[in-house]
Amino acid sequence: MDGEISFVTSGTVTTPKGFLAGATYAGLKKKAGGVLDLAILSAKVPCAGAALFTTNRIKAAPVVLSRQRLQSGKVSAIVVNSGYANACVGEVGLGDAAEMANLAARNLGVSPEAVLVASTGVIGKRLPMGLIKTGIKRIKVSRGGGHKLARAIMTTDTIPKEAAVAVSANGGEFVIGGTVKGSGMLHPNLATFLCFLTTDAAAGPDFLKHALRRAADVSFNMVSIDGDTSTNDMALIMADGMADGERTISPGSRQAEAFQAALNQLCIHLAKSIARDGEGASRLIEVNVSGASSFADAGLVARTIAGSPLVKTAVHGNDPNWGRIIAAAGRSGVEVMESRIDLSIGGICLVKAGCPVSFDEADVVRALGGSEVAINLELNLGTAKATAWGCDLSGEYVAINSEYTT
């Protein structure tokens, strides 16, 4: 049936037709032994491309370079390293990023102008260009290389994050694949949020940009709390149009709707995998806010709750201290009415019309102890709703971030 969406088994960023990837250990990360730290994602044919970049005023050199090159709406490949952010190193950073793109272009035999760059790692240290140069020469891209790329972009992530969805369309199907990294979940932070999406659907850069923004609003932006936005954040989507019988997607069409639905589903899946792998996290927290006056209101309340250190520590300790959830809603900046609020955790109602109801504390403790904790808040002010994801805050998070460079 047209528009049917299914996850592809072991799907990666190279599952869509025409995409290739490869990676190597260049010596940028401290740990060796099976570790990868430099990768290339490329397409057999020039792609339409669109991206979202960090809103941080301080932008890493790869972000500056990639944003400039993407103005053409065309892209053939991206080269990415972990270990060094190539941020805050002065003017040399831009030259180093351009040189990375040149080296990758030579490896692939494409125009340097069609190659983007992404970096993640420590800020303020210059890229070791000697290692980058020999590393890029060594990379061989292949159809099966997607999983290697997913591993090469990891920093404090404990598992690679990747998936692909297939969508039936016009009697055939198109596929969207993607991989993300980012496990500083308190905020997709200096560990950086990177996202690479590919599709063999045919679409123009403007459509892709619009679709990517809409998908990010219900996925990555609902994990990214008010925290440490990295200098290097980037989400890129590339479309090569190589699916059988593909016509270029026209905005507003049924095919466009199917594409958006699939992209949303894939991005939500990847966003949840980020929250679940949050630094030091043991639990995924899902906050569903309903009955808001607008989607913006619902989203703000949901994100504020999911990002509250007090809520996160309470979940970590299986502590049914629900007042912290209500208080977070109250300070979100959204007009809420205490006397209308209903709250439940793991399906157990704790507050009805703003008043505490009696509940079995042991049941709530058990709900908080599961691997996924659902917090449902009904504002009873309107019909808009939104979902945000977070994770618990543990002593382990502190340990990880106290010992990052040293």
Next chain:
Amino acid sequence: MDGEISFVTSGTVTTPKGFLAGATYAGLKKKAGGVLDLAILSAKVPCAGAALFTTNRIKAAPVVLSRQRLQSGKVSAIVVNSGYANACVGEVGLGDAAEMANLAARNLGVSPEAVLVASTGVIGKRLPMGLIKTGIKRIKVSRGGGHKLARAIMTTDTIPKEAAVAVSANGGEFVIGGTVKGSGMLHPNLATFLCFLTTDAAAGPDFLKHALRRAADVSFNMVSIDGDTSTNDMALIMADGMADGERTISPGSRQAEAFQAALNQLCIHLAKSIARDGEGASRLIEVNVSGASSFADAGLVARTIAGSPLVKTAVHGNDPNWGRIIAAAGRSGVEVMESRIDLSIGGICLVKAGCPVSFDEADVVRALGGSEVAINLELNLGTAKATAWGCDLSGEYVAINSEYTT
């Protein structure tokens, strides 16, 4: 000399003439043995009063009641408890708060309308009014009772926080005393920020409100990060005019300037004591931002840095990962220019005009290991400056907040 400010040895909220306090253990907090949890602060004569209240949309009953009563600008006393927030308990909360005020008024022999109420503790549980009633009856206020009040309002605070400053004026002197609680430093949080200030200077409620707001802007608001604003936050100032030879302070006068300077100094002292006693904290972080285009810009950058979990964990681990500081400045929302930024930690220059400079890592590690860590950021865009205070983020913070109610 007129306007000279000095800290009074062992100064408390009852150091200014005419103020009395007393406290008891009513059984509201779990721990017994030397613990106090219910207190009254009163004045021998009716006072002018002004207060700042939480900006949380969900307001605890004592906040609603006190805000309403203070519209008269007159106040004789405040009764305060710890252990229960009297928030999110439905309509009964307001009745209970009013009853607390009535009981305290009866104890003191003053009008109930002139008595305010404050509470701090767990949200969503009704005040045990039986304990409150017998407790209030037991309280005896005295000139030496200030220190008891400072102890009675503590929750996760590890030390009472109080001070008083004397200001020479018109050949005599007036005194301002104060006490605060709040050690959820990541944010003055559900542990609640409470502040009670007293002065024997003579001043009207409008002047006091204005002065309190100005003082809070350079003190408490520079500790309160973007975090978990409590439903119960309150800062109250009472002026009884009992200092010798006091004339009512007129706005814009030299005396008004002296009062403001003294109030700022006292509030900054108390704000720093909150940051230093932050939950699980081992270090006070002072962030000085200079060269900003406006005070608002300087303050926003300073607060963003002081509140960044990544900066706080880096300080905790003595990690000279200065990129996190620059990145926090970049995401603050303020227009900064990377190429103009100078950064030093503990007086050691790390970044000049946006470029890393070589430094001895061991020196910076040593500076980060001190009990006070100074981070100086020069933006080179203007002349405005601001200072914010924070503390490091430790595993201990997580432990404290994981086990609050259970």
